[in-house]
Amino acid sequence: MNKKNSKKAAVIIIGNEILSGRTQDLNISYIGKNLEKLGIILVEVIIIPDVEVTIIDKVKHYSGNYDYVFTTGGIGPTHDDITAASIAKAFNVKMLRNSEAVAIMERYYEPGTLTEARLKMADIPEGASLIDNPVSGAPAFQINNVFVLAGVPKIMQAMFDSLTDRLVGGPPILTASVCTNLTESKLAEGMTNIQNECEAVSIGSYPYFKHGKLGVNIVLRSTNKELLLQQTELIEKLIKGIGGKIYKD
């Protein structure tokens, strides 16, 4: 696949609960899938604990090396929500009570319920621009090329959807998939030949194990629709040629 024109993104998942296995992350796949539609490739994801020095270090690294960085988690009102303040330190700016954020939250909460604890969520790094939160009021924010989002998937997704007009992607990455009952071993040689014939279409094979049976999903990706269809047909011919079945996804 031609990746020269593609924009590259990284995701930083901030949260002890993901690392301890207590919470199943659902944000990576949502971000990866939706970036791909925009022609942006998710190149690396890192999952780190709620530790200030680690957040600062990773935000600096990824912000400097990728076109776009997305963080999830740690922007609530409690003692373990240290993402916003850590990111301010990473960019060497102050945390300020953001009057636009306060106004949004005043509209969202019932009169008298916008407590000091809630207002902590309006403390945002200086110079950041807000990102709309249609689900629970308190906005997320963007600073430089870093988008700082909530960890709760429903809220994260709504925030992500409301920021996509700020992202400039390359040509969209198109995908096709073929699912078969054959094992990878039977497909390996033929698939290698098909891959070698055309570098513009990258072919991945992903074994699965369902109901006690192994099978394979073959996924083709390219920015060129014609070549993608051509290579997909070759994969289907390969499967049929060695007596395999093709399933729809």
Added chain:
Amino acid sequence: MNKKNSKKAAVIIIGNEILSGRTQDLNISYIGKNLEKLGIILVEVIIIPDVEVTIIDKVKHYSGNYDYVFTTGGIGPTHDDITAASIAKAFNVKMLRNSEAVAIMERYYEPGTLTEARLKMADIPEGASLIDNPVSGAPAFQINNVFVLAGVPKIMQAMFDSLTDRLVGGPPILTASVCTNLTESKLAEGMTNIQNECEAVSIGSYPYFKHGKLGVNIVLRSTNKELLLQQTELIEKLIKGIGGKIYKD
């Protein structure tokens, strides 16, 4: 929480399919949860594409800085399975056809079906020790402090379960959780006080959004059972004191 005696682990997830969002990772939570039971803290997870130079770079980094490293993905028989060979390069050793692995696979496969493509899975870095694969035959392997496992969750889990006697952990990390209908904002101040009273019990609060309602899971973690129970009681008192409900997990 006292982390001085704890062993530290990192996970490297290798796979374009996770980054593109096509496949939902299920391995991180399994590994995180089971390491915790063994008194090993999962400190960092990185998700990277199937790119040799990246795999080499990350394996070197994490192997040098953590007690244990687990990789998942990329050990099958196809052209995009480059994990084993990349790890051999990271440790500057040769790839060799492992006779023990061949013998295991000869027992697993029907006579005549152990093809050259399948035998590729018996090519393993020199000096590595095998890890049993009760699900699909071809073994995984360990080299130095790096455990190289399959990506398919069922297979990865069986491999992980069969290697745990090689891991030496610290005191087991105990957890307790309290789930409530209160929002984080209402709990923030009281929870901060309880956290500040006792550093040996770390308190995390994780908002959730279900059926249109927000609530919070509060998770307490410690290696000290008595202190864990004491702090959990304080959290429950806090919730009741401000009129919240407590749910069982």
